[in-house]
Amino acid sequence: MIKNISNLGDAALYCDFGAEVNKQINSEVIKYFNTIREKNIKGINNLTPSYNKLIISYDLNLTSFNKIKEEIEKLTQSETSKSISKNLEIPVCCDESFSLDMERLEKKLNLKRDEILENFFNKEFFCYMTGFIAGMPFLGDLDEQMRAQRLETPRVKVPKGSVGMTEQFANIYTFESPGGWNIIGNTPLEVFDSSKQKEPNLINPGDTVKFKQITLEEYKNYNE
Amino acid sequence: MSNNYFKVIRAGINTTFQDKGRNNLYHIGIPFSGAMDNRNYLLANKLVGNKLDLPAIEFAYQGPLLKFYGDKINIVITGDVVFNIKQKDNKIEGNCYETYQLEHEDEINILSTNKSVYGYLAISGSFDLKLQWGSCSINTKANIGSNDGKKLENDQEIKISNINKNINKKKISYLNSKIENIRIMKGTNFDYFSEEGKKVFLEKEYTVSKLSDRMGMRLEGPKIENVVNTNIKSEGLLKGVIQVPADGNPIIMLSDHGTIGGYPKIAVVASVDYDRLVQISPGSKIKFKEIELSDAETLFKLYEMETQNLLSQI
Numbered sequence: 434m435i436k437n438i439s440n441l442g443d444a445a446l447y448c449d450f451g452a453e454v455n456k457q458i459n460s461e462v463i464k465y466f467n468t469i470r471e472k473n474i475k476g477i478n479n480l481t482p483s484y485n486k487l488i489i490s491y492d493l494n495l496t497s498f499n500k501i502k503e504e505i506e507k508l509t510q511s512e513t514s515k516s517i518s519k520n521l522e523i524p525v526c527c528d529e530s531f532s533l534d535m536e537r538l539e540k541k542l543n544l545k546r547d548e549i550l551e552n553f554f555n556k557e558f559f560c561y562m563t564g565f566i567a568g569m570p571f572l573g574d575l576d577e578q579m580r581a582q583r584l585e586t587p588r589v590k591v592p593k594g595s596v597g598m599t600e601q602f603a604n605i606y607t608f609e610s611p612g613g614w615n616i617i618g619n620t621p622l623e624v625f626d627s628s629k630q631k632e633p634n635l636i637n638p639g640d641t642v643k644f645k646q647i648t649l650e651e652y653k654n655y656n657e
Numbered sequence: 658m659s660n661n662y663f664k665v666i667r668a669g670i671n672t673t674f675q676d677k678g679r680n681n682l683y684h685i686g687i688p689f690s691g692a693m694d695n696r697n698y699l700l701a702n703k704l705v706g707n708k709l710d711l712p713a714i715e716f717a718y719q720g721p722l723l724k725f726y727g728d729k730i731n732i733v734i735t736g737d738v739v740f741n742i743k744q745k746d747n748k749i750e751g752n753c754y755e756t757y758q759l760e761h762e763d764e765i766n767i768l769s770t771n772k773s774v775y776g777y778l779a780i781s782g783s784f785d786l787k788l789q790w791g792s793c794s795i796n797t798k799a800n801i802g803s804n805d806g807k808k809l810e811n812d813q814e815i816k817i818s819n820i821n822k823n824i825n826k827k828k829i830s831y832l833n834s835k836i837e838n839i840r841i842m843k844g845t846n847f848d849y850f851s852e853e854g855k856k857v858f859l860e861k862e863y864t865v866s867k868l869s870d871r872m873g874m875r876l877e878g879p880k881i882e883n884v885v886n887t888n889i890k891s892e893g894l895l896k897g898v899i900q901v902p903a904d905g906n907p908i909i910m911l912s913d914h915g916t917i918g919g920y921p922k923i924a925v926v927a928s929v930d931y932d933r934l935v936q937i938s939p940g941s942k943i944k945f946k947e948i949e950l951s952d953a954e955t956l957f958k959l960y961e962m963e964t965q966n967l968l969s970q971i
Contacts, residue, residue, distance in 0.1 A: 481893025
């Protein structure tokens with residue numbers, strides 16, 4: 434449920450679902466996100482779901498804060514119960530050439546490489562949100578023992594396809610970009626395809642993801 | 658079919674194609690982008706008789722030097738821009754908001770924006786560009802948009818089609834108004850800051866830093882003290898949002914901003930002041946002035962009416 438609605442400037446509604454970050458609260462955010470998207474409410478030109486907030490942007494030439502607020506308050510729980518999430522499997526290769534921060538993680542977590550990988554590949558992740566850079570999924574939750582801080586000095590360039598961990602989340606770098614997450618492997622899968630006009634991103638908020646470990650050989654042959 | 662194009666002799670500092678931007682992609686990490694100064698972008702298209710949503714060339718500080726090959730074409734520059742046009746042996750100083758006709762091998766040299774940042778060049782025709790998610794706007798940081806998501810480069814050619822030859826010379830007298838007091842509304846984390854910090858933010862002057870671009874405007878000045886937490890759970894951003902990271906210096910999100918961020922939001926710039934905000938050049942001083950939501954809505958309507966008025970005079 435939305436706990437509070439306020440304005441974020443004069444062209445956006447800020448819907449607060451609570452202070453915590455958990456799957457239950459995030460699922461509520463995603464339900465509202467999907468429902469509002471389908472409703473095509475006049476003037477709304479963007480929606481940004483995150484862990485526990487939903488920001489609704491609108492064109493101030495077409496509508497106003499009070500009008501959009503009224504529309505959102507009209508939405509009932511039953512209208513927001515639809516789920517359109519997918520289950521996905523993402524291949525990841527953890528060859529030394531890809532697992533850039535494995536040594537660091539072994540030290541920080543006080544776990545062996547095999548223990549880290551076993552835990553990681555047995556986990557079923559939930560996509561809380563996508564963004565920051567185009568298509569990057571924020572996947573949770575890692576077990577307590579797997580949670581590490583981001584790098585003290587972020588990398589200037591993290592290779593495309595890198596799979597990283599920070600605190601309770603895993604992510605995938607959809608293209609080469611600066612970043613500070615602990616990189617443990619790389620996926621050959623195109624997680625964000627900018628040539629697609631519709632649905633360029635593979636993983637959407639609400640989807641569940643399991644990673645599958647592949648060998649370097651399988652990685653190299655993946656796109657053939 | 659005749660072959661019309663510009664050759665880019667000098668690309669300029671940050672020259673891109675921009676239009677009205679792209680909607681409904683925040684949730685996958687793609688911002689609006691689009692022309693930074695929307696009013697000047699619209700005026701440029703109107704002056705050359707185009708549909709208002711056609712892409713124009715946006716430049717910052719030093720603009721491009723372009724040589725035209727082909728039939729006659731009308732061009733216009735909007736903003737506060739120093740430029741000249743070379744026609745055969747003749748060089749003329751250009752005036753903004755006034756159309757000029759270029760002929761084969763004429764050159765247009767955009768020297769600089771005058772105490773401002775962005776200017777626009779529109780032509781009586783269309784640039785041959787690919788749309789990506791409904792817009793040609795280039796976001797160079799994410800490599801999104803026409804021209805492979807890159808800014809213009811020296812020696813490249815810009816193909817032109819659909820030249821409209823029946824355009825009369827047009828001109829309006831308009832002066833970009835400057836602004837020093839940026840009107841804002843309180844942000845969702847306004848109360849993360851100490852009483853003194855809030856006072857500093859609302860009363861002191863800030864200097865626009867050189868580290869400002871289409872993604873954000875960094876400000877330098879008295880530090881704003883945070884008494885709650887210098888991080889929030891990452892959440893959506895919008896253009897105009899003012900974040901204050903741990904170092905206490907505010908950053909204003911601009912059109913190519915990242916879509917998610919984790920710094921507290923002290924305030925949001927009123928939409929009415931966005932076009933003029935982006936024109937404030939590095940080294941200039943700005944002050945913030947708090948207004949209520951209802952005032953912001955009214956002021957925006959008046960600003961829009963003024964824009965429509967200007968457009969209808971053309």
